[in-house]
Amino acid sequence: MSSEVNHHVSYKKNTYQATSTGKGRFPVINQLTKRQFKDNTILKVRQLLLHTKLFASLTMTAVGIVGFTVVVGFLPPVAFVTAAIAGGVFGGGYALLIVVTKNATRASVGKDKIFSVCGLKPDTEIEEMPIEAKEVQTLVIPNSKESFEWKKKLIENAEKRIILSGNYCGDKCFDEILDIIREKMETKPELKIVIISSPKFLKESSKKAVFNKSKIRYLEETYPDRFQFVKTGDHYMDSKQGLKKITNHTKALVVDGTHFILGGSGVEDKYAYLEGVGDQAEVRSTGSTGETPGTIAPGLGEGPIGTIPTNSEDGGGFFQSLFSSSGGGLLEFLLPRGFRDMDFLFTGEDAARELDLELLKLARIWEQYNSPGDDIWYKEEILDSRSVVSALIDEEIDTDCAVDAEVLFKGKKLVSGRCKLICSGPEMSDSPYGKTLLEEVEAAKDHIYIDHMYFHPTKELSDLLIRKVNDGVRLTIVTNGNESYSPKGHRMFGPRNRYAYAKIYARVNEENRDLIKVYEFGRGEHNLPKNTTLHKKVIVVDNKVIAGSSNLGYKSTVSSSDHEINFVLESDDAAEATIEVIKDDAFQLLRKAHSDKRGTVIYDDDDNPLSLPLSIKVEDPLKYYTFQYQLLALRHRKSAWLIG
Known part of the structure; x- marks a missing residue:
């Protein structure tokens, strides 16, 4: 895909009665023709299939999570036995339902078909629609x-x-x-x-x-x-x-x-x-x-x-x-x-x-x-x-x-650049965001900064990062870990973050490992930042910023399960300003705070912050390249379709 092309959803008229609304600027799903769904029984069966598969998938996800938790010693074996029995019952029930209803659904349910109880219909066809980068002024x-x-x-x-x-x-x-x-x-x-x-x-x-x-x-x-x-x-x-x-x-x-x-x-x-x-x-x-x-x-x-x-x-x-x-x-x-x-x-x-x-x-x-x-x-x-x-x-x-930009942004220095939107959603069979990341990282010449809540790159992206580091490209990663002071949710995805960057570090040529810098957000001293998650979704590749709503995880880079809007911004000045913010995530000093009776936040020693940076540098990523962390990462993979 060229740098000027983006993926958007286009609905073919032989599948939908698609209507061009307004001035004909884009098609909108409107309705299906009655001929396509004469037999309401098929619809009901498909709805039953989806709900049953959902129930079975949730159960099997729970089985996987409990199973790996048992393996690493957090829960007793009886928990896994109970979960496995429940998973077998629901999974077997789903398989039986598939057999019973196979003939009724053969015509409308196939391996390459998308169907849903709400909104999207079978035989959805996805097309690429070109979108050009636009001139913008930007404030980071x-x-x-x-x-x-x-x-x-x-x-x-x-x-x-x-x-x-x-x-x-x-x-x-x-x-x-x-x-x-x-x-x-x-x-x-x-x-x-x-x-x-x-x-x-x-x-x-x-x-x-x-x-x-x-x-x-x-x-x-x-x-x-x-x-x-x-x-x-x-x-x-x-x-x-x-x-x-x-x-x-x-x-x-x-x-x-x-x-x-x-x-x-x-x-x-x-x-x-x-x-x-x-x-x-x-x-x-x-x-x-x-x-x-x-x-x-x-x-x-x-x-x-x-x-x-x-x-x-x-x-x-x-x-x-x-x-x-x-x-x-x-x-x-x-x-x-x-x-x-x-x-x-x-x-x-x-x-x-x-x-x-x-x-x-x-x-x-x-x-x-x-x-x-x-x-x-x-x-x-x-x-x-x-x-x-x-x-x-x-x-x-x-x-x-519209209010003139000079009035609205008075006193602020905006920088010039070219911005391309990357819009994606569950209607798509693959991830435009994931494809864009591969293209931009492939073009990297000097440096890559990844500042993300999740660090769960696909195998393709991991292999590409390894190759780029071996070619001399500097890689800096700022992400979340999993410590006692971390928010509870980190227990699910934090270990996978660690295993993912450790695996990249281990597979890079030993003489190139100094090109990789890893920082985990948060630290234990003073319990600060208290119960706080690094929620960033920002990547800088040379003079380009790739950011928006997508996490660096399964739902964004593989299945495109959620509606997301990201962008690629080409601008030397914006990339430099973004890198400075990423460095703050790693090195900015903590401030200790409390609140008065009115609920107003007050900083202790605001002019003299604590001599502790926001993040801890991971000096030896290889300590997380272990079988235990591999199992914990696999535990998260079992639930990634659900939580990202």
């Missing part, structure tokens, strides 16, 4: 806290259209965004806004003064033709690569078809209020109103829209609280309290228009996913032509209304 944003301020600034200066895809939006910082949006809607009658996000982290608590759901509901009911919140939950899909757990993983904001932000940070407090440098304390109570429990969400007024029922406080039952991201649920136990991340701010009409349309296409696809499953096959019109998404697709982008 060193941390997610600063990025959140830029997101607010872009939204505050919007005139006609805002499209925000946060992957996860929620908590107090999202209330801030919704408050700005409400004010903009009241003062800008032509403004239209689409937010694309998972509902998992939306909060509703008068005790904590967080009113995400009520504020969304108010905007939807007050401005139904101008505001739309597109939910992106989790779905499952069967494909020729196996089962996919799919979600929207994109993190992007585009305003007025002119300015945009891409990177790895969502709109949630752990991104918005923290830099991930030891500043983790009680997150400041921005926007707190001191309202008493069970009263009125601030600014929403009396009546059903603004009223928060007291029994909706922080939960709604045992299972909801168990998997809640707040209030001590399972997710709260597993997820880190702080993230170290970064984003990139761009200005440039051509690139911004491209991103605008990609996000609208993403919203249309998720509108379809959210349609009722059983009816989706026979509906005459599954997409609401009156939706805000449809209105924005049909509406010409008026970039003349």
Whole structure:
């Protein structure tokens, strides 16, 4: 694939009744012809197959995890025996179901077919569509806290259209965004806004003064033709690569078809209020109103829209609280309290228009996913032509209304470059992002910096990195490890990070090993950065930056299970600025913090930080090139289709 070509989804008309919407700028999935699914029994059987395979896959994943855990001595053998029996029952049940239904599904289910209960149909055909790199001006944003301020600034200066895809939006910082949006809607009658996000982290608590759901509901009911919140939950899909757990993983904001932000940070407090440098304390109570429990969400007024029922406080039952991201649920136990991340701010009409349309296409696809499953096959019109998404697709982008970059970015030095979007999703049978990484690394001449939450390169990429180091290219890796002070989730993927870089180090010629530098984020002294994960998704190859929402893991580089938006930015200045941020991830000194009674973060000895860098240099990567770490890496591989 040349540097000017990107992978996008194209749906052939002989498979779908694809409709060119608006000005014919891109096709959108609309409906299937009735002739293709005359027999509803086949559909029901396929739905049953998918659900059963999902159940079997989850069980077998658990068997694999428990089995390898037993091998390394963390659990007693009886745990593996129990899991194996359960796996055998469900796996055998699935195999029996395949035999029983084989004739009924022979015509519609094949090894090379993609099918799903929700949205995507059999015989999906993927084509390559060329996308050219566009001229842009760029500002490298060193941390997610600063990025959140830029997101607010872009939204505050919007005139006609805002499209925000946060992957996860929620908590107090999202209330801030919704408050700005409400004010903009009241003062800008032509403004239209689409937010694309998972509902998992939306909060509703008068005790904590967080009113995400009520504020969304108010905007939807007050401005139904101008505001739309597109939910992106989790779905499952069967494909020729196996089962996919799919979600929207994109993190992007585009305003007025002119300015945009891409990177790895969502709109949630752990991104918005923290830099991930030891500043983790009680997150400041921005926007707190001191309202008493069970009263009125601030600014929403009396009546059903603004009223928060007291029994909706922080939960709604045992299972909801168990998997809640707040209030001590399972997710709260597993997820880190702080993230170290970064984003990139761009200005440039051509690139911004491209991103605008990609996000609208993403919203249309998720509108379809959210349609009722059983009816989706026979509906005459599954997409609401009156939706805000449809209105924005049909509406010409008026970039003349956008705030001038010199005014918006006054005092900031933006650098020039050429940006190419890399958009991918579960509709694809392979990974454009994975292909792009191989192409860019293949072209490396001097240095490669990899700053990623996961370091799980494919075999092809690992072999390529080994060859490049043996050719004299310098390789620097900054990633997460797994120590007692690490967030609980690191226990799953941290050992695989270690085994992956250790394997590369071991296979490089001994005389070239000095070209490899490995740093693990976090350290034990003072327990800082406290419960914080390096969430970066950034690679620099010579003068090119490859970044965005994708992790360096299975779901992004192999199966393309999630919707992702990445970019390749060619710019000497931007690459240099990004490397400086990566060096900060390794060498920046920690700051110790606490909070006062008002919840405000206060730094101890702010002018004299602790003499400890953020990361620890791994002096001997070979200590992780062991059979035990190989087993732990294999344990993660068994669940990679599910967690990345």
